[in-house]
Amino acid sequence: MDSQHEGTAHAAPPPTSRSDTTLRVNGKPHTLTVDHRRVLLDLLREDLGLAGAKKGCDHGQCGACTVLVDGRRVNSCLLFAVALDGCEITTVEGLAGDGEELHPVQRAFLDRDAFQCGYCTPGQICSAVGVLAEAAAGHPSRVTDPRAPSGAPVPLGREEIRERMSGNLCRCGAYPRIAEAVEDVIP
Amino acid sequence: MKPFAYVRAGSVQEATDAFAAHPGVRYLGGGTNLVDLMKLGVEAPTALVDVTRLPLDAVEELPDGALRVGATVRNSDLAAHPAVRDRWPALSQALLAGASGQLRNAATTGGNLLQRTRCPYFQDLSKPCNKREPGTGCGALRGVHRDHAVLGHSEQCIATHPSDMAVALAALDARVELRGPEGARSVPAADFHRLPGVHPERDTEIHPGELITGVVLPAATAGLPSAYRKARDRASYAFALASVAAVLHLRDGVVERAGIAFGALAHRPWRARRAEDALVGAAPTTAAFEHAVDLELAAAEPLRDNAYKVPLARRLALDVLGRLAPPSTT
Numbered sequence: 001m002d003s004q005h006e007g008t009a010h011a012a013p014p015p016t017s018r019s020d021t022t023l024r025v026n027g028k029p030h031t032l033t034v035d036h037r038r039v040l041l042d043l044l045r046e047d048l049g050l051a052g053a054k055k056g057c058d059h060g061q062c063g064a065c066t067v068l069v070d071g072r073r074v075n076s077c078l079l080f081a082v083a084l085d086g087c088e089i090t091t092v093e094g095l096a097g098d099g100e101e102l103h104p105v106q107r108a109f110l111d112r113d114a115f116q117c118g119y120c121t122p123g124q125i126c127s128a129v130g131v132l133a134e135a136a137a138g139h140p141s142r143v144t145d146p147r148a149p150s151g152a153p154v155p156l157g158r159e160e161i162r163e164r165m166s167g168n169l170c171r172c173g174a175y176p177r178i179a180e181a182v183e184d185v186i187p
Numbered sequence: 188m189k190p191f192a193y194v195r196a197g198s199v200q201e202a203t204d205a206f207a208a209h210p211g212v213r214y215l216g217g218g219t220n221l222v223d224l225m226k227l228g229v230e231a232p233t234a235l236v237d238v239t240r241l242p243l244d245a246v247e248e249l250p251d252g253a254l255r256v257g258a259t260v261r262n263s264d265l266a267a268h269p270a271v272r273d274r275w276p277a278l279s280q281a282l283l284a285g286a287s288g289q290l291r292n293a294a295t296t297g298g299n300l301l302q303r304t305r306c307p308y309f310q311d312l313s314k315p316c317n318k319r320e321p322g323t324g325c326g327a328l329r330g331v332h333r334d335h336a337v338l339g340h341s342e343q344c345i346a347t348h349p350s351d352m353a354v355a356l357a358a359l360d361a362r363v364e365l366r367g368p369e370g371a372r373s374v375p376a377a378d379f380h381r382l383p384g385v386h387p388e389r390d391t392e393i394h395p396g397e398l399i400t401g402v403v404l405p406a407a408t409a410g411l412p413s414a415y416r417k418a419r420d421r422a423s424y425a426f427a428l429a430s431v432a433a434v435l436h437l438r439d440g441v442v443e444r445a446g447i448a449f450g451a452l453a454h455r456p457w458r459a460r461r462a463e464d465a466l467v468g469a470a471p472t473t474a475a476f477e478h479a480v481d482l483e484l485a486a487a488e489p490l491r492d493n494a495y496k497v498p499l500a501r502r503l504a505l506d507v508l509g510r511l512a513p514p515s516t517t
Contacts, residue, residue, distance in 0.1 A: 017190035036193045036235070039222065059223050060290060072263075072292045078222045079293070082193050083215065083237050130288065139267040142283040142423070146276055150269035166423035167287020 021085045025050070026094025034081045041065045041076040044091060052092035052122040056169070063168035066123035066130070067091045073130025075167075092122035095129065104185045105129055112181040116172035124168045128182045131156070131164045136187070156186050188225050192234035199366050199400060202238050206396045207368060209234035214398060216259065216298030219290050224303060228312050229319055239295065243400055246270065252406030255364075258297030258399045262352065263288065265296060275404050277413035277432045281355035284417045287424050297399035300353055300363065300379065303390065304346035304454075305426055307331065317343045318387040328490070334428065337487045337496045338453040344387030345490060347451050348380055349426050354450035355415050357458050358432035359408045367397030376402065377448065380455030387454070408446065411436050412511040416503050417450070427451035429500040435471065435511040442466040442475075447508075449500055452487075459483040462504075471512035473505070480504045 022031045025048060032047060041058075044050045044067070056064030058077050065077040068090040095103035102110070105128045115121045138151040143163045148154065156164075161182045162175070170178065192209065196202035206212050211233035213221060224230040243257035246268050254270050265271060266282035282291065285299075308314040308326035315324035327335055327345050335345040356363075356376035364373045380391050393399070413434035419425040430450035436443045445466045447459040462483035469475040480501050487497045 016192055019193060036191055037188045058226065060219055063287065063289060066289055073289050074293050075219070075289045078219050078290075080193075080215070080218065080222065080235075083195075083218070083239065085195075127289065130292075134263070134288065137267075139263060140272065140279070140283060141288075142280070144283075146272075146280070150267075150272045163423050164288055167289045 019082050019085075021082050023081065023084055023087060023089055025089045026091060032081075036080060036082050038081045039077055040067070040069075040079040040081050040084060040089070043081045044076065044089070050091050050093050053126075054119055054122060056120065056123075061169075062120070062123075063127060064120050064123040066126045066168065068126055068130060071130075071133060073127050090126070092125055095125065103129070105132075105181070108181040108184040109178075112177045112184065114177040114181040115170075115174050120168060120170045120172075124165070124170065124178055127165060127168045128178075128185070131161070131182065132185065132187075134164070135160070156183070158183065188228075189231045189233075191232050193237065194234060195237045196241060199241060199243070199398060202236050202241060202398055203367060203396055205234075205236045206398070209236075212236055214238050214297075216295040216301075217261065217290075217293035218298075219286070219294045220298070220302040224310070227310055229303075229310060238297075238398065243297075249403070249406075252409055254404040254409075256296050256402045256404070258295060258364075258401050260296050261292055262286070262294040262296070262299060263291040266291065271404075274409040275355075275359055275413060277359060277415045277434060278352065278355040278361075278404070280415040281351040281417075281430075281432060284415060284427075284430070285351040296352075296402055299350055300356075300376075300399060300402075301391065301393070302350060305349045306335065306346040309346060318346060318383070318390075321386075321388050331492075332490050333492045334426070334451070335490060335493055336453050337489045337493055337500075338449070338457050339382040340454065340488070340490075341383045341385065341387070343385055344383035344454065346383070346387065346454060348390070348453070348455050349451075350456070351415070351417060351427065351430060351450060353380065354430055354448045354456040355413075355432040356402060356404075357456035358434055358446040358448035359413065360405050360446060362403045362405070363399060364401045364403060365393065365397045366400045367394055369394070371400070373403070377456065377458040383454045390454075408434050408436075413446075414507050414510055416507050418499055418503060429496050429503055431500065431503045431507050432456075433504070433507045433511060435508065437471060437512070440470060442469055442471055445479075447483075447504065449504070452496060452500055459504075461486075471508070473509065476505050476508045476512075480508075 054064040056062035213232040215235040361376040417430035434446040449457040462479035465479040
């Protein structure tokens, strides 16, 4: 990348504030010239028209912007897109794949009516997908029994779900049904 | 936000060279604090040197039984690492007590140490703050300071350091490894952060251009009973009002060595040396713990609205120490 070269090869590089960046979003590659200030959330919503991820607080405090980057859940409002060159992004729009069938977590949120206004829902769903993967990979949480064997999949009960989903706020207070929906998809 | 140049460093040398080449540069790790501060206008770098793809993402066992954690290891991966969970459990517990799953997936070991205070005056450009803009005064001193320091603060600054991880590292005698224009060095984690004094703009002992390359957990605290406990306004996803990390080494029924650090009470993780010294050679009884913790907290100078932190920290410390001691002794 140009800016990388400039930064290391010359003492006083001409300032460059944009770079070509390639992201795979929901399986499709996109190469864009992005302003370095562009965060992933704004790129998704404004450049790619994917309005699923929501801008709640824009400061990493609410979780409405949660998406998966290389399979891990993150706050897309706090990630500069240029730093994600080459990464695989999955948004709520990409969870179901190409078919008509919803992702099991999406299905469970519908079945449990796990929302009122729905604004936090895409973030809740992406976060839940991340939670399931983390628990299966043996990642503990604050409430996991310290005597649980390291590396073994962590069984998810209600307390684990509530703790692991704490980065997603719901101002309508739909938490009980959100926790039930996640509980429904525990393998 | 002001425009900035972006450099993706491929090696530590490239990163420190790029830092030297740009005035007003910042290293970019997980960005969970820096990007937010840039949105708020508190930070306005002219260039970011992205260090997240440096080959510093390994956790390696060292021959002497220590563990080296690369600076770009993500907080969630470090908390889940079997060696950390099994041998330095206070560190895993501290990491898991911090932030949210999403933030821990992004935040790095080095970045966690370099995060800034969450003092609302520091984050608000319309308010005076000696840390953000030296000489403007401290809005919190006579303002809203319920969350602020009770130990080691100054007239210039009463902010606390927000990290949970750093509190565990301080108690566990970890070291912070740095590389900069003048070469490599390491400093004890307990001495890495500063007290504010008359220079609250400096959070740490890091030199300009230095990059944190890793953290080393020493063999001396490996496998000892250790724990972290945090009190906060809600059950999850909030900064500490007070927290404690502790490690106890018992031999022949007495304390051979103790490591105790408080979080959210000071401008840095507060290593409780007085309490530790008082415990050495003592039987690990409730009375000994009370005596030691009271000695330490006697130095507290609460502000108008945060005196609650002293008894809160006391109870947390007594609970954690009591859990680390064998049940028969307390």
